Amino acid sequence: MKVMVVGGGGREHAIIKKLKESPEITGLYALPGNGGIAKDAVCVDIAAKDIDGLVAFALENSIGFAVVAPDDPLVLGAVDALEAAGIPCFGPRANAAIIEGSKVFSKNLMKKYAIPTAGYEVFSDVNRAEDYIIEQGVYPVVIKADGLALGKGVIIAENYEQAAAALKSIMEDKAFGESGNRVVIEEFLTGPEVSVLAFTDGKTVKPMISSMDHKRAQDGDNGLNTGGMGTIAPNPFYTPDMEKICMETIFLPTIKAMAAEGRVFKGCLYFGLMLTQNGPKVIEYNCRFGDPEAQVTLPLLESDLFTIMKATREGTLEQTEVKNSRGAACCVVMASDGYPAAYKTGYPVILPEKMNAEVYFAGVKLVEGKLLTSGGRVLGVTAKEETLREAIDEAYENARGIMFENAYYRRDIGKKALEAKN
Numbered sequence: 001m002k003v004m005v006v007g008g009g010g011r012e013h014a015i016i017k018k019l020k021e022s023p024e025i026t027g028l029y030a031l032p033g034n035g036g037i038a039k040d041a042v043c044v045d046i047a048a049k050d051i052d053g054l055v056a057f058a059l060e061n062s063i064g065f066a067v068v069a070p071d072d073p074l075v076l077g078a079v080d081a082l083e084a085a086g087i088p089c090f091g092p093r094a095n096a097a098i099i100e101g102s103k104v105f106s107k108n109l110m111k112k113y114a115i116p117t118a119g120y121e122v123f124s125d126v127n128r129a130e131d132y133i134i135e136q137g138v139y140p141v142v143i144k145a146d147g148l149a150l151g152k153g154v155i156i157a158e159n160y161e162q163a164a165a166a167l168k169s170i171m172e173d174k175a176f177g178e179s180g181n182r183v184v185i186e187e188f189l190t191g192p193e194v195s196v197l198a199f200t201d202g203k204t205v206k207p208m209i210s211s212m213d214h215k216r217a218q219d220g221d222n223g224l225n226t227g228g229m230g231t232i233a234p235n236p237f238y239t240p241d242m243e244k245i246c247m248e249t250i251f252l253p254t255i256k257a258m259a260a261e262g263r264v265f266k267g268c269l270y271f272g273l274m275l276t277q278n279g280p281k282v283i284e285y286n287c288r289f290g291d292p293e294a295q296v297t298l299p300l301l302e303s304d305l306f307t308i309m310k311a312t313r314e315g316t317l318e319q320t321e322v323k324n325s326r327g328a329a330c331c332v333v334m335a336s337d338g339y340p341a342a343y344k345t346g347y348p349v350i351l352p353e354k355m356n357a358e359v360y361f362a363g364v365k366l367v368e369g370k371l372l373t374s375g376g377r378v379l380g381v382t383a384k385e386e387t388l389r390e391a392i393d394e395a396y397e398n399a400r401g402i403m404f405e406n407a408y409y410r411r412d413i414g415k416k417a418l419e420a421k422n
């Protein structure tokens, strides 16, 4: 069967490498993919958000199954359009992808179904929002743009001035466009963060191994928020007891709530959790695999990914094995220095001949046979070992062998996790 994967970052590369292990798949296409993915799939120059283009390509090329990986096309209805054209898909329909597409929707869902999350209020008027923050007088306070904002729509304000500036930027200057028509103002929570990516067919939930992202640009969780600078799995804060509590109070209730709302969620649901003193709470939902969480969870997935993907669509996940391997993994993201603000690109990427790690390409392009940097996050280096300590050391050892001008990466991916273990 011919399979197409929509998207073109490190996450999509990890999905493609995993799908390559499936004997049933005879051809793999990436839309648009990137210069590094081109080694593993046929890259087609169609943007992930070009829904008509995706459908036309699938029909013209007898695609038997489509995996829609990024948030934008999911929220825009790529799965609905492909399915309407007769192409079976992995991923939620637009009416379920809204769980990520609108924070107002997801907060109201959690409130209605008593799923633990931070207390909040919703505002569409900037003056009312300011008044509320003054009345509350509690800092830090968390301000979130309602819609998609490239992972930058969350601001943690330490005082009134910062809060007012955030509200102005989101609601008046429209830093994230229409996504800022409404804001969620939320209670600030503390505790270790855990990402859990779970397969679901709308009835059954089967999680992959837990992971931990490192969102800030610099060591020690300093600097700007990024798409993610590295991940480790499993997350040591996520104990078997915690897993049980999350399944009973968060995962299953969420799936049931979506079904009860007539918004059956199929695909991969990402639970961004904070383990607070009062138990685990949802910080955010994503309607897809995380990036770079996929770059550690998929390498640790033992079962056949394609079989699982089909089961989520067909409603047979209960009978389908999702087996995670026992080891640990670490992904170090190598970025263009300056990311997530301004950075230079166009530099050759040189890989050592032998590596003991997987490289998942993100911001690269092929020009006359040469791999050049073309984005903020350039690639991720994932090592898989028996222990977390070994995986971290191995990932860094391999990252040191990869050369491109302006390369930048955090030196402390996994440090917090190791400290938790000791």
Ligand code: AMP
Residues within 6 Å of the ligand: 118, 142, 151, 152, 153, 154, 156, 186, 187, 188, 189, 190, 193, 215, 225, 272, 283, 284
């Ligand atoms: P998001 O863009 O939704 O992933 O949020 C970015 C980061 O902001 C999260 O990973 C958390 O570290 C932080 N954050 C979001 N909401 C809260 C909250 N209510 N309390 C504390 N930190 C938060």
Ligand code: GLY
Residues within 6 Å of the ligand: 151, 213, 227, 228, 286, 289, 290, 291, 292, 293
């Ligand atoms: N790494 C966080 C995300 O994919 O949203």
